[in-house]
Amino acid sequence: MNKTVLITGASQGIGKETALLFAQKGYDVVLAARNSEPLNAVANEIKNLGRQSLAIPTDISDIEQVKALVESAIATYGNIDVLINNAGICMTAPMVNTTLDDWHKIIDINIWGYIHLIHTLLPHLLDRKSGTIVNVGSIGGKMPLPNMTAYCTSKYAIAGLTETLRLELEPKGIRVCAVHPSATDSDFLERAIFRGDSEDETQKQRQQMHTFLKSPLASKPQDVAKEIWNIVQHPKMESIVGSGIFPATMYRFVPGLTDWLFKRATG
Numbered sequence: 178m179n180k181t182v183l184i185t186g187a188s189q190g191i192g193k194e195t196a197l198l199f200a201q202k203g204y205d206v207v208l209a210a211r212n213s214e215p216l217n218a219v220a221n222e223i224k225n226l227g228r229q230s231l232a233i234p235t236d237i238s239d240i241e242q243v244k245a246l247v248e249s250a251i252a253t254y255g256n257i258d259v260l261i262n263n264a265g266i267c268m269t270a271p272m273v274n275t276t277l278d279d280w281h282k283i284i285d286i287n288i289w290g291y292i293h294l295i296h297t298l299l300p301h302l303l304d305r306k307s308g309t310i311v312n313v314g315s316i317g318g319k320m321p322l323p324n325m326t327a328y329c330t331s332k333y334a335i336a337g338l339t340e341t342l343r344l345e346l347e348p349k350g351i352r353v354c355a356v357h358p359s360a361t362d363s364d365f366l367e368r369a370i371f372r373g374d375s376e377d378e379t380q381k382q383r384q385q386m387h388t389f390l391k392s393p394l395a396s397k398p399q400d401v402a403k404e405i406w407n408i409v410q411h412p413k414m415e416s417i418v419g420s421g422i423f424p425a426t427m428y429r430f431v432p433g434l435t436d437w438l439f440k441r442a443t444g
């Protein structure tokens with residue numbers, strides 16, 4: 178029986194590159210995201226690689242849709258070996274401009290979405306006493322980033338979810354690990370929320386983020402996909418991908434100094 182991976186946010190960016198890489202390595206792939214057209218395009222690319230895939234339009238913030246996704250995946254392939262919780266959205270705004278609707282949206286997708294997948298798939302993994310859960314977090318879950326309170330809150334939650342759940346599930350044969358990307362040149366900004374004090378300020382925030390994602394400091398989605406593949410192959414608790422590894426490591430040991438340097442660097 179082939180191994181099977183279920184990937185959320187598989188229609189573009191990191192999720193898409195991860196889906197193609199796992200297919201190249203011989204996995205059957207279950208693809209989830211909300212919009213069917215780009216999802217089907219990835220399914221076709223996988224078919225051209227000579228592998229099977231199942232594309233299921235799913236909003237991960239809706240538990241009923243997640244249950245239907247997991248049910249069809251297991252009915253089709255019989256087993257799911259790897260879950261990659263990847264679908265997420267970005268937000269940049271000072272706290273005062275972050276509406277409660279924004280908070281709900283970020284938390285519903287970036288936290289509840291991950292919990293929905295784990296909660297629904299866990300009985301299957303426990304029955305089989307095997308499996309790997311990879312949570313795609315962010316550098317923003319390892320160190321604070323200015324004006325990204327909602328996003329960082331969601332990603333710190335994912336770091337906590339991963340580290341705590343690992344203690345519980347590893348003795349039961351299930352690996353839980355995290356890959357934390359730094360800025361990555363995907364189409365992340367398509368869904369990102371920006372809220373400045375004025376329209377000009379909002380555009381400026383968007384432009385700054387765009388410039389950073391296009392800079393040589395940013396990773397490529399393929400770099401993150403490779404690290405997701407590596408962490409599934411080799412026992413490792415977490416991995417930070419890209420240029421954020423230096424400030425994040427520094428923040429862990431000398432948070433005050435890192436904060437000070439970061440403030441000076443970002444003005």
Ligand SMILES: NC(=O)c1ccc[n+]([C@@H]2O[C@H](COP(=O)([O-])OP(=O)(O)OC[C@H]3O[C@@H](n4cnc5c(N)ncnc54)[C@H](OP(=O)(O)O)[C@@H]3O)[C@@H](O)[C@H]2O)c1
Binds near residue numbers: 237398
């Ligand atoms: N790019 C970066 O700089 C960066 C840095 C650090 C961490 N990350 C993390 O890496 C992960 C992937 O990011 P990316 O850059 O590849 O993003 P991306 O290019 O924007 O892709 C996001 C994917 O998630 C899907 N998605 C969004 N909301 C969804 C929902 N409610 N239900 C199901 N699918 C949903 C999108 O498709 P639909 O809209 O069709 O649903 C799309 O397939 C995210 O968790 C992100 O936080 C990214």
